[in-house]
Amino acid sequence: STARNSGARQARGRVLVFVDDDCVPDAEILVELRKSFLDNPDALVGGRVEHGCTDNFWSTVTHATTSAAYELHEVRDRRPRRFSTSVLAVPREAFLDVGGFDESFALPGGEDYEFCERWGHSGRPARYVPSAGVVHFHPLTFAQFVRQQFRYGRGLSRTHQLAKGQDQGRSRGAQVRGTLRLVPHPLKPNKGIRSLELAAGILVAQTVTAVGATWEWKGPRVKSTGISGE
Numbered sequence: 001s002t003a004r005n006s007g008a009r010q011a012r013g014r015v016l017v018f019v020d021d022d023c024v025p026d027a028e029i030l031v032e033l034r035k036s037f038l039d040n041p042d043a044l045v046g047g048r049v050e051h052g053c054t055d056n057f058w059s060t061v062t063h064a065t066t067s068a069a070y071e072l073h074e075v076r077d078r079r080p081r082r083f084s085t086s087v088l089a090v091p092r093e094a095f096l097d098v099g100g101f102d103e104s105f106a107l108p109g110g111e112d113y114e115f116c117e118r119w120g121h122s123g124r125p126a127r128y129v130p131s132a133g134v135v136h137f138h139p140l141t142f143a144q145f146v147r148q149q150f151r152y153g154r155g156l157s158r159t160h161q162l163a164k165g166q167d168q169g170r171s172r173g174a175q176v177r178g179t180l181r182l183v184p185h186p187l188k189p190n191k192g193i194r195s196l197e198l199a200a201g202i203l204v205a206q207t208v209t210a211v212g213a214t215w216e217w218k219g220p221r222v223k224s225t226g227i228s229g230e
Contacts (some may be wrong), residue, residue: 001101001111004085008095013200016095018088023134024052025087032132044090044126046083046134058145059138061201065230068202081126085112087134090119109148112156114176117159150203153212 008016015037019025026032036045039111051063066084098118105111120126141146 001103001105003192005100005103008092008100011092014092016090016092018085018090019134020084020086020136022138023049023086023136026133028133029087032129036129036132037089037091037128040125040127042091042125044081044092044116044124045088045129045132046081046116046126047087047089047128048130049084049086050133050135052135052137053139057197057201058140058142061198061205062138062140062148063136064147064198065202067206068076071217073149081120081128082113082116083126083128085134086136088112089132094124098124105155105158109151110157110159113156114159135141145205146208150215151210153209153214154216157213158210
């Protein structure tokens with residue numbers, strides 16, 4: 001969060017484009033983003049994220065979990081859209097006005113979703129542009145996967161805490177129901193052992209995420225800091 005905010009302060013362009021360092025952008029990504037901002041100059045834009053480590057099971061589980069969350073959020077959830085910084089574009093002045101990424105997130109995990117929540121609750125528009133995409137390469141061992149999901153849980157718990165403090169958070173029951181909807185998602189388009197393995201992997205992911213969320217929820221509450229000074 002701190003590094004991204006520092007880059008945003010020093011940038012001179014009208015639009016900021018964030019791409020994670022384990023992602024390879026499409027050759028035409030800037031062209032597609034430019035088209036989007038010509039049509040909707042004030043919108044936050046999330047792009048398409050393709051999976052680049054198809055031979056790595058735990059990386060595939062992570063991608064399947066994120067894809068399921070994107071799809072279900074798009075279809076059922078009327079709350080602000082959440083996009084990851086695998087590819088995220090936003091007008092610079094509006095980004096600074098909203099407060100940038102919350103610098104109380106010391107480690108990666110949830111700070112992008114928390115920013116999207118604040119953006120949406122500020123009344124600003126957001127849109128998904130699948131033509132602006134990246135390929136995500138992040139191989140994981142099981143131990144790395146567990147640490148990642150635990151960190152995600154902590155970050156998402158903090159996001160919910162901050163939203164609740166602004167009377168914008170969902171109830172814990174709604175959060176649990178949203179989590180349970182992710183598990184059977186791989187079974188819908190596919191059949192066979194692979195879909196069952198992915199569903200089981202998502203269940204493991206959500207269990208570890210829940211542990212991380214509980215850990216953060218029971219710990220000290222951290223206030224949002226937003227962009228710090230130079």
